[in-house]
Every structure is written in structure tokens, then in C-alpha cells.
Amino acid sequence: MDIYDQLKEKFEAEGQDINVHLNGLLHSKQMTYWDYIQTDALLNLQIQRTTQKDEMVFIMYHQINELLFKMILWEIEQIADKEKVSPTFFSERLGRVSRYFDMLSSSFEIMGDGMEIEQYMKFRDTLAPASGFQSAQYRMIEFASTELINLIDNRFRVSIDRDTPFSHAYEHLYWQAAGKNYETGEKSALLLNFEKRYMDDFIVFMQKYNTLNLWTKFKSLPKTTQKDIGLINAMRHYDHTVNVLWVMAHLNAAAKYLNSGKETAEATGGSEWQKYMHPKYQKRIFFPDLWSEDELKNWGVTNLEGHEIVEKN
Numbered sequence: 001m002d003i004y005d006q007l008k009e010k011f012e013a014e015g016q017d018i019n020v021h022l023n024g025l026l027h028s029k030q031m032t033y034w035d036y037i038q039t040d041a042l043l044n045l046q047i048q049r050t051t052q053k054d055e056m057v058f059i060m061y062h063q064i065n066e067l068l069f070k071m072i073l074w075e076i077e078q079i080a081d082k083e084k085v086s087p088t089f090f091s092e093r094l095g096r097v098s099r100y101f102d103m104l105s106s107s108f109e110i111m112g113d114g115m116e117i118e119q120y121m122k123f124r125d126t127l128a129p130a131s132g133f134q135s136a137q138y139r140m141i142e143f144a145s146t147e148l149i150n151l152i153d154n155r156f157r158v159s160i161d162r163d164t165p166f167s168h169a170y171e172h173l174y175w176q177a178a179g180k181n182y183e184t185g186e187k188s189a190l191l192l193n194f195e196k197r198y199m200d201d202f203i204v205f206m207q208k209y210n211t212l213n214l215w216t217k218f219k220s221l222p223k224t225t226q227k228d229i230g231l232i233n234a235m236r237h238y239d240h241t242v243n244v245l246w247v248m249a250h251l252n253a254a255a256k257y258l259n260s261g262k263e264t265a266e267a268t269g270g271s272e273w274q275k276y277m278h279p280k281y282q283k284r285i286f287f288p289d290l291w292s293e294d295e296l297k298n299w300g301v302t303n304l305e306g307h308e309i310v311e312k313n
């Protein structure tokens with residue numbers, strides 16, 4: 001069939017007249033890079049609040065992070081939405097997701113070494129009570145990667161199971177500890193603002209990924225594939241990159257700035273950041289079943305980089 005007949009068939013199936021579309025082509029504009037990539041829109045989104053030049057580095061790097069978060073969610077969503085995921089499809093998508101997060105952890109020096117401390121300490125004062133903590137996509141990546149129980153604060157895990165309502169589980173997510181006083185129930189502006197904007201969306205998202213997250217999808221693969229050392233190492237690599245390497249890169253960068261004065265500075269979001277942000281306290285682990293007891297115990301304490309399981313004969 002030549003191209004004309006194919007197009008005619010396509011438009012007829014949609015109840016449309018091919019001639020109208022062909023006439024439209026007579027007046028169409030040539031495609032350009034800037035129209036396709038939307039560079040004008042993209043490059044107009046960097047708005048400083050202060051006169052400090054390095055604030056631009058801070059804004060742009062956060063935006064780059066959000067774009068990569070979007071790429072990660074795009075891939076996880078494909079695994080989630082596919083009814084029968086083949087082992088190849090799963091590992092290829094997991095590989096993509098991992099490469100994006102590798103990029104995020106290995107580039108964090110852009111924050112740690114890429115700004116003058118004096119400038120950072122000036123523009124940060126205009127940002128309170130905002131914080132990267134309020135990145136909704138970051139939270140969505142967590143919900144989409146693992147079962148909810150693994151994101152619950154360690155202290156409350158025993159009181160939560162699969163029948164617990166999502167809104168109750170939400171109140172006990174590990175990150176509530178950044179701004180919630182568990183004795184009084186009072187929450188900081190950081191948390192309240194975040195929840196007002198996103199809580200309803202999060203509950204819907206949590207419901208969807210309750211059965212479609214990466215860990216549950218992994219468990220739906222054939223038993224032999226689940227035992228494949230290459231795949232297990234890829235899962236461990238992703239878990240370790242997100243929950244130790246990135247977390248430590250982030251904490252080290254934060255510490256460099258916030259510990260730079262005579263006294264330790266308060267976080268813009270107001271958390272007790274030294275304690276809250278360390279992986280050994282948070283113990284967030286997406287795939288705990290893939291780690292040994294010892295590795296779980298020493299999460300964030302021992303450096304597990306390059307620590308791959310080797311096939312036993």
C-alpha cells in the first residue's frame with residue numbers, strides 16, 4: 001500500500017477526510033529545534049530572588065533534578081502499566097532508571113563545590129520555609145519504587161499493615177519526622193504547605209502504586225528471573241544509589257554550607273537535619289529482601305559501593 005492509501009485508511013478510521021489534512025500541510029511551518037524542544041519556554045524558567053550570581057546555579061541544578069525525576073517516573077510508569085512485564089523489559093527500564101539516578105548522585109558536587117559559601121548563605125535566607133524536601137516527584141519516585149511499609153518510619157512499622165488506611169500510613173511516613181512533633185501532632189510550615197498542595201495527589205498515587213511498584217513488579221517476574229544475579233545486582237545498585245549514595249552526597253553538601261559558620265545554621269525547612277537526613281537513621285531501603293541481615297544493620301554506615309553479590313558455584 002502506498003503512503004496515500006495508508007493515510008486515507010487511517011483518517012477514514014477516525015471519521016475524517018484526508019483532503020482536509022493534506023490541505024493543512026500546504027500551510028504548515030518548517031520544524032525547528034527550538035520549537036520542538038521548547039527552548040524559549042525552558043530557558044525562561046530561571047528566576048532569581050536575589051542579586052547573588054550563584055543563586056542561578058542553585059535554581060538550575062534543582063530544575064535539572066526535577067527533569068531527571070520526571071524521566072525516572074516515566075520509565076517506572078511503563079513497568080507499572082504493562083500487564084505482563086517480560087524480564088528483558090523490566091531490566092532494560094530498571095537500567096535506565098539507575099543511569100538517571102547515577103547521574104544525580106555523581107553530579108551532586110555541583111551543589112557541594114559549585115557555589116560560594118558566602119553567596120549561598122545570603123540567598124538561602126530568602127527561601128525559608130521552602131526546601132528540596134518539598135519535591136513531590138522525589139516522593140513519587142519513592143512510592144513507585146517500593147511497598148509502602150518500607151517508607152514507614154521504623155518506630156511505627158509494627159502498627160501498620162496492608163489493611164491500614166492510606167491516610168493513616170501517610171501520617172507515619174519516615175519523612176514526617178522532618179517537621180512533625182509526634183507528642184503534640186503539631187506540624188511545621190514545611191510539612192503543612194507541602195501537604196496542602198500535594199497530600200490528595202499522594203494518596204491517589206500511593207493507591208495506584210500499592211500493587212504496581214517496582215518491588216511488587218519484580219516479584220511478579222518468573223521465579224528463575226528473580227534469582228538472576230545480574231538482575232538482583234541491578235536492583236541493589238538502584239536501591240543503594242538512591243538511598244545511600246544520593247542521600248550522603250546531599251547530606252555532605254548540606255553540611256558544608258550549614259556548618260560553615262561559627263554555629264551550625266538552621267535548615268531552611270527547619271528540620272533537625274543532621275539527624276534527620278542520615279541514611280543510618282532513616283533506614284529507607286526499597287528492597288530489604290535483597291540485602292543480608294548484616295548489610296541491613298549497617299545501612300548507611302558501611303560503604304557498600306561496588307559491593308556486588310558474586311555467583312556461588
Ligand code: HEM
Binds near residue numbers: 130277
Ligand atoms: C546546597 C544545596 C542543598 C542544601 C543545603 C540542602 C539542604 C536540605 C536540608 C537541610 C533538608 C532537610 C529538610 C529541611 O529542613 O530543609 C533537605 C531535604 C531535601 N532536599 Fe535538599 N539541599 C540542597 C540541595 C538539594 C537539591 C539539589 C535537591 C534536588 C531536588 C534536594 C532535594 C531534597 C530532598 C528530596 C529532600 C528531602 C530528603 C528527605 O526527606 O530525606 N536538595 N535539603
